[in-house]
Amino acid sequence: EPEVTQTPSHQVTQMGQEVILRCVPISNHLYFYWYRQILGQKVEFLVSFYNNEISEKSEIFDDQFSVERPDGSNFTLKIRSTKLEDSAMYFCASSTGLAGGQETQYFGPGTRLLVL
Amino acid sequence: SQQGEEDPQALSIQEGENATMNCSYKTSINNLQWYRQNSGRGLVHLILIRSNEREKHSGRLRVTLDTSKKSSSLLITASRAADTASYFCATPRAAGNKLTFGGGTRVLVKP
Numbered sequence: 621e622p623e624v625t626q627t628p629s630h631q632v633t634q635m636g637q638e639v640i641l642r643c644v645p646i647s648n649h650l651y652f653y654w655y656r657q658i659l660g661q662k663v664e665f666l667v668s669f670y671n672n673e674i675s676e677k678s679e680i681f682d683d684q685f686s687v688e689r690p691d692g693s694n695f696t697l698k699i700r701s702t703k704l705e706d707s708a709m710y711f712c713a714s715s716t717g718l719a720g721g722q723e724t725q726y727f728g729p730g731t732r733l734l735v736l
Numbered sequence: 737s738q739q740g741e742e743d744p745q746a747l748s749i750q751e752g753e754n755a756t757m758n759c760s761y762k763t764s765i766n767n768l769q770w771y772r773q774n775s776g777r778g779l780v781h782l783i784l785i786r787s788n789e790r791e792k793h794s795g796r797l798r799v800t801l802d803t804s805k806k807s808s809s810l811l812i813t814a815s816r817a818a819d820t821a822s823y824f825c826a827t828p829r830a831a832g833n834k835l836t837f838g839g840g841t842r843v844l845v846k847p
Contacts, residue, residue, distance in 0.1 A: 651833060663779065663824065663837040676834050711779060715833070722766045722828050725835055729778035
């Protein structure tokens with residue numbers, strides 16, 4: 621069964637460093653998402669991406685964050701200058717787009733980011 | 737409470753028993769989704785129920801939706817130790833595709 625994959629599974633970085641989290645959504649899915657979950661807290665929406673542009677973003681997704689679909693398979697989240705509070709599990713998700721984004725979202729296993 | 741709040745926060749049952757958890761939400765929805773998360777792992781989609789559906793089954797899972805009360809319930813029948821996980825409800829906004837998650841119900845199934 622197709623699944624969303626994410627790399628790396630764990631990343632440790634120093635405050636102020638740039639990190640790129642990578643995701644391979646399910647092929648033929650049209651909508652892509654990033655969420656994050658700070659330890660012990662709710663899963664929070666960051667951004668959705670459709671037709672090569674951001675379709676929606678949360679207030680968390682400030683200028684330090686960016687997303688890109690550099691080729692036909694990868695979807696990346698970049699954090700330009702990491703802060704301690706960026707430490708979290710980051711989930712990528714994708715959906716078919718058959719219901720305009722209202723359909724089931726399939727999540728990857730996550731990247732655990734630790735900022736020191 | 738916020739959109740997509742689960743109740744109870746934690747549940748401990750014996751293997752073989754049923755587990756029921758509830759989710760309340762505030763705004764109108766097109767559908768409501770339930771996810772499972774094993775400790776420190778990814779989110780696994782369990783079931784999606786549309787706003788015009790009242791009940792849906794998938795294996796040992798039964799989900800109900802009451803749009804008049806803005807609530808949903810997830811029932812796991814004949815629970816197994818492997819069902820130990822956190823369970824979240826999530827709702828997309830009526831316009832847009834952002835999923836809003838609740839805080840989850842932590843279920844412990846004791847063998």
